[in-house]
Amino acid sequence: MARLTLRMLLPALMLGLAQPVLAHAQAPVAASLTPADRGWVQRVQDSLGSITTLKARFLQIAPDGHTTQGTAWLDRPGRMRFEYAKPSPLLLVAGGGKLVFNDSELKQTTELPLDKTPVGLLLRANLALSGDVTVTAFHHADGQLQITLVRTATPADGSLTLIFSDQPLGLRSWSVLDAQGRETRVDLYDIALGQPLPQSLFDTKIGEQAQ
Numbered sequence: 001m002a003r004l005t006l007r008m009l010l011p012a013l014m015l016g017l018a019q020p021v022l023a024h025a026q027a028p029v030a031a032s033l034t035p036a037d038r039g040w041v042q043r044v045q046d047s048l049g050s051i052t053t054l055k056a057r058f059l060q061i062a063p064d065g066h067t068t069q070g071t072a073w074l075d076r077p078g079r080m081r082f083e084y085a086k087p088s089p090l091l092l093v094a095g096g097g098k099l100v101f102n103d104s105e106l107k108q109t110t111e112l113p114l115d116k117t118p119v120g121l122l123l124r125a126n127l128a129l130s131g132d133v134t135v136t137a138f139h140h141a142d143g144q145l146q147i148t149l150v151r152t153a154t155p156a157d158g159s160l161t162l163i164f165s166d167q168p169l170g171l172r173s174w175s176v177l178d179a180q181g182r183e184t185r186v187d188l189y190d191i192a193l194g195q196p197l198p199q200s201l202f203d204t205k206i207g208e209q210a211q
């Protein structure tokens with residue numbers, strides 16, 4: 001099986017970077033929400049905003065079905081680390097306003113502005129599911145909530161779908177659909193919230209460390 005590469009990983013994380021904002025870009029169509037739906041969206045927003053730190057195992061499913069596992073750490077606002085399990089050489093670190101990918105095997109490092117990526121939405125200091133973000137779909141069934149978001153200014157660039165359990169309310173996975181219709185999903189398990197995390201996890205000078 002071909003290993004996951006930066007070339008495969010980046011398209012799913014570049015939501016909002018693919019094209020410039022057009023003067024006549026079509027506005028996104030917001031989901032028609034009932035009062036109950038709006039209540040759930042507010043609870044989801046509050047739940048995301050209440051996360052200070054998170055540690056979890058993850059399973060990532062690429063558009064071609066390729067799967068990888070690893071450990072994820074979030075330290076809101078602004079910091080994250082995705083460490084892919086060996087033999088994958090990939091490491092992803094967010095901090096200092098940027099998202100850095102490193103492939104230690106190829107000695108390749110790529111940087112993106114954090115606020116232009118899907119994960120940047122999750123790491124915002126003032127997280128709001130409105131304004132420059134539009135909720136385009138909402139579904140609640142079988143103990144699960146799904147909320148699909150786009151950037152209000154550039155909806156054609158792709159979408160981010162957050163998946164929560166409703167009892168108790170908690171983030172369980174997310175998926176990114178890019179402008180070409182390719183979907184990447186990340187499932188979380190063994191989740192631990194609110195634990196102190198060493199700040200060395202979020203050092204973005206990973207390319208230099210690998211040398």
